[in-house]
Amino acid sequence: MIVLRNVSKVFNASSGPVTAVEDVSFQVEQGQIYGIIGYSGAGKSTLIRLLNGLEKPTSGSVTIAGQCITDATGEQLRRARLKISMVFQHFNLLWSRTVSENIAFPLQIAGASKAVIKQRVQELIGLVGLTGKEDTYPAQLSGGQKQRVGIARALANNPDVLLCDEATSALDPQTTDSILDLLLSINRQLQLTIVLITHEMHVVRKICHRVAVMEAGRIVEEGEVLSVFTHPQQPITRQFVKQTTEYSSANTPFNPQLVDAQGGCVLKLTFIGVSTQQPIVGELTLKYALPFNILHGKMTQTTHGTFGELWLQVAASDSQLERILADLHRYDITTEVVTHV
Missing domain, CATH: 3.30.70.260 (ACT domain)
Incomplete structure (x- = not known):
């Protein structure tokens, strides 16, 4: 479904070239939930922009659903992006539009008929658990409800891939779990491929099938979540695992x-x-x-x-x-x- 081969991204800054992503390769299978975890500055945000075609790699290739988006331009790139949707950390909703109107927006841009839009919006409102909130404005919603609107909007055009950029970072722990449960349910119902960018190992543990650990623009460890949790190889991975095991030399779980x-x-x-x-x-x-x-x-x-x-x-x-x-x-x-x- 998603294949990255030796992808690098170098930005030209006034102080000289800056390598944000360096020689990254990985593969995400159809229907997988794939986590990419790293601290701020690891290169996660640049990587996700490479996945949706907003950035072109300096070298290497990005292929999604058989389409090499590295070489795509113009109309070809626009069609490829229709199958790649995003969920954002801070929701990015249209505050002057209701829940229904926010979800309908990408369908309107795609030129769908009013009948198709109405039916699809109702389906998605039910899917994300917002029945009864159709005519509510974002300012009247909780953080978790806003993110549910964002997820529904991202699903409007039946994407092949859902990219989640720190989608739970602005939420409290209980709301985070409810959103993760929703993403897991959507993945199972729709067999939707999901790529999660996060700095929280709890997110990876709860719903991801595989995880890649990023540091300084490179992937330093990659594998099935259970294997990475039980046998972390790199120091940074062990730091992330400690987020959920609640053990460190400075904070033992016993007296x-x-x-x-x-x-x-x-x-x-x-x-x-x-x-x-x-x-x-x-x-x-x-x-x-x-x-x-x-x-x-x-x-x-x-x-x-x-x-x-x-x-x-x-x-x-x-x-x-x-x-x-x-x-x-x-x-x-x-x-x-x-x-x-």
């Missing part, structure tokens, strides 16, 4: 003074899929006749399955610890020795 007083070692176990249902702690306790103190636990759901994290404290000798780690490896559980006294 470090209690751990220091009891001694031993602290193990961080990461479970994937069926291993989350196995009685691992009980079996280890029986086998080694050691008390395993559960310090903290967390289960996380992604679109590709569940993974769990568990912090255990155990006063084991070096030889026992070696055997415990080997047993956990046989259970296909990733284990990290957080502290070892």
